[in-house]
Amino acid sequence: MVTLQQIAFHAGCSLATVSRVLKGEGPVSDEMVRRVRRAAAELGYRPSPATGRATNRSQPVVGVLVPSVTNPVFAASLGGIQHRLQAANHGVLIAQSNYDPALEARAVRxxxxQRPTGLILTLCDAKTSEALSAALPPTVLLNNRPVARFAAAVTVDNYRAGFDLTRHILDHGHRRILVVSGHFRSSDRARLRYDGYLAAMQEAGARPMEAVEIPFVDGYENLDLATVLAQHRPTAIIASNDLLALGVIAALRREGLSVPDDVSVAGFDGIALGRLMTPTLTTISMPDGDMGLAAAALLLDMAENASGCRHLNLDCRLYAGGTVRHLA
Incomplete structure (x- = not known):
């Protein structure tokens, strides 16, 4: 049986440092974390039942934090994560933040x-999240850009996605384009998509509009756009995700407006519901399942092989559905 003393000798560090790394507690440099985990992997170390509260389980686990388990986007990512981890004989522990930055640190704690092998985190904003202030095991950010302390991330270019979708609508003759979004403080992804919209509008010489921000949770079904429509009179609306785009379409219909004849609508994500409706939803399709697979594979490589941190940026693509029309 491999001991902590053997790992310390192999890594060229103290026993206390090995303990801090394997428990994910206390200050340790990134280089030392890699050395200790590489030594543990090379020696074939596995935690004993006495090393943590939850180590009496039959298999190691990975902790995953997402904003919502009911959103099809994160459900697809969770499916990819679970598929890859099951192949590696790891279980999955899931927590959700409900798009609330204040809940993230508590959920991570x-x-x-449960003493996970590592963590996969989708945060409201990785730059400001208190969840990243703790001593963490190997961690991969999913849907968040990497930050200085956590350089491992799997993302898409949400800024470019916002730019490309806006450019598509501009090419259809629209100039009065409104963005309806979940609160930016709850999603840096939504903020990046709006930034891409601003850049595309500026490039086209069109005047951007201030985004209408609503709650991500319980904000879609009863969406009221009457005041916004009267004030801005948009010919097209971009929603920060597809579920919100469906809420926008329902709100427009309650106002007696047709999509796309009266107002065009587009979203982000490419969820199946958007392809089942008539007309099909114009959207940017995201590789959510593949992103989950990639995040899990990257985490296992870091935790078991002590590999370096990497930033993987996957491609997304425009799906030109029928909810955006050409203006005469």
Whole structure:
């Protein structure tokens, strides 16, 4: 049986440092974390039942934090994560933040109590999240850009996606384009998509509009756009995700407006519901399942092989559905 003393000798560090790395507690440099985990992997170390509260389980686990388990986007990512981890004989522990930055640190602490092999985190904003202030095991950010301390991430270019979708609508003759979004403080992805919209509008010489921000949770079904429509009179609306785009379409119909004859609508994500409706939803399709697979594979490589952190940026693509029309 491999001991912590053997790992310390192999890594060229103290026993206390090995303990801090394997428990994910206390200050340790990134280089030392890699050395200790590489030594543990090379020696074939596996935690004993006495090393943590939850180590009496039959298999190691990975902790995953997402904003919502019911959103099809994160459900697809979770499916990819679980598929890859099951192949590696790892279980999955899931927590959700409900798009609330204040809940993230608490959710991560709950996951850490189970002594996971590592963490996969989708945060409201990785730059400001308190969840990243703790001593964490190997961690991969999913849907968030990497930050200085956590350089491992799997993303798409949300800024470019916002730019390309806006450019598509501009090419259809629209100039009065409104963005309806979940609160930017709850999603840096939504903020990046809006930034891409601003850049495309500026490039086209069109005047951008201030985004209408609503809650991500319980904000879609009863969306009221009457005041916004009267004030801005948009010919097209971009929603920050597809579920919100469906809420926008329903709100427009309650106002007696047709999509796309009266107002064009587009979203982001490429969920199946958008392809089942008539007309089909114009959207930017995201590789959510593949992103989950990639995040899980990257985390396992870091945790078990002590590989370096990487930033993987996957491609997304425009799906030109029928909810955006050419203006005469």
């Amino acid at each position: 709950s996951l850490l109590e």
